[in-house]
Amino acid sequence: xxxxxxxxxxxxxxxxxxxxxxxxxxxxxxxxxxxxxxxxxxxxxxxxxxxxxxxxxxxxxxxxxxxxxxxxxxxxxxxxxxxxxxxxxxxxxxxxxxxxxxxxxxxxxxxxxxxxxxxxxxxxxxxxxxxxxxxxxxxxxxxxxxxxxxxxxxxxxxx
Numbered sequence: 001x002x003x004x005x006x007x008x009x010x011x012x013x014x015x016x017x018x019x020x021x022x023x024x025x026x027x028x029x030x031x032x033x034x035x036x037x038x039x040x041x042x043x044x045x046x047x048x049x050x051x052x053x054x055x056x057x058x059x060x061x062x063x064x065x066x067x068x069x070x071x072x073x074x075x076x077x078x079x080x081x082x083x084x085x086x087x088x089x090x091x092x093x094x095x096x097x098x099x100x101x102x103x104x105x106x107x108x109x110x111x112x113x114x115x116x117x118x119x120x121x122x123x124x125x126x127x128x129x130x131x132x133x134x135x136x137x138x139x140x141x142x143x144x145x146x147x148x149x150x151x152x153x154x155x156x157x158x159x
Contacts, residue, residue: 020120027118028142033070033096034089034116039109042083048072052088059111060102068095087116115139 040055052072056064070091076084090096103113117125117139125144128137136147 024118024120028121031116031118032142033091033093034087035096035100036114036116037086037088037111038114039111040083040086042074042086048074048086048088052086055111056099059109060099060105062098062102064095064099068092115142117142 037052037055040051042051049066049069049072052069053064053066056062068091070089072086072088074084074086078084090099100113100115106112121139121142121144125137125139128144128146132146138145
């Protein structure tokens with residue numbers, strides 16, 4: 001009876017882990033057209049969609065209008081020292097990708113654009129940044145990559 005109970009616990013544990021992985025994949029897929037914008041000034045009466053459109057047009061040089069954005073909102077605790085993150089969800093993956101690929105124009109500007117990752121993936125990214133350094137890891141399509149070598153990007157590993 002004890003062996004049977006232990007076997008059931010092990011099976012259930014594996015099933016739960018499998019479901020967590022499947023749920024994470026599904027959740028990341030849902031977030032696939034979303035981006036997180038850091039550093040955008042905020043005010044109490046702002047229209048987040050308008051704030052996002054203005055930022056994309058002015059700072060990234062990409063033509064964007066309301067018809068390309070599904071929704072945008074701020075999240076996180078209100079902090080007087082830095083603005084909350086603005087999350088934007090785009091109607092088309094190609095528009096989201098164009099914006100994400102233009103993020104290199106923001107280097108050293110105080111602004112950043114990140115993929116909207118699930119909590120487990122975001123925690124893994126933070127861990128990788130802490131362990132490997134800020135410029136040695138990145139995300140693409142919800143997947144996290146880390147340079148395995150100082151010399152060559154060919155030695156990249158997906159984690």
